[in-house]
Amino acid sequence: MPVPTDPRTPRQRIADQLAAARRQLVDTHLSRAQRAEVADRIYDLQEQARRIGA
Template sequence: MPVPTDLRSPRQRIADQLAAANRQLIQQTLSRPQRRAVADRIHDLTEQARRLDA
């Protein structure tokens, strides 16, 4: 059985992923489909965070 090497909590991982997605979203070079994909990812991560808080 593999041992997890990521010591962050699920909440910390989601927060880090949200921060990275937000940084990616403000890039000027993204095409419209790429922006949509990043926005969808932000929405999914926000929902995951909301479920953890419930």
């Protein structure tokens, strides 16, 4: 059985992940620790985007 592949480019995947993380960050039900984790994830994704030239 073939393994499904993601048709998105790495830039598109990072952009989608960034958008999702930013939406999650504005959620009012997150604790301070959860907000810090999401903010760290956003920072990491931005660094990945910078490295690939997105």
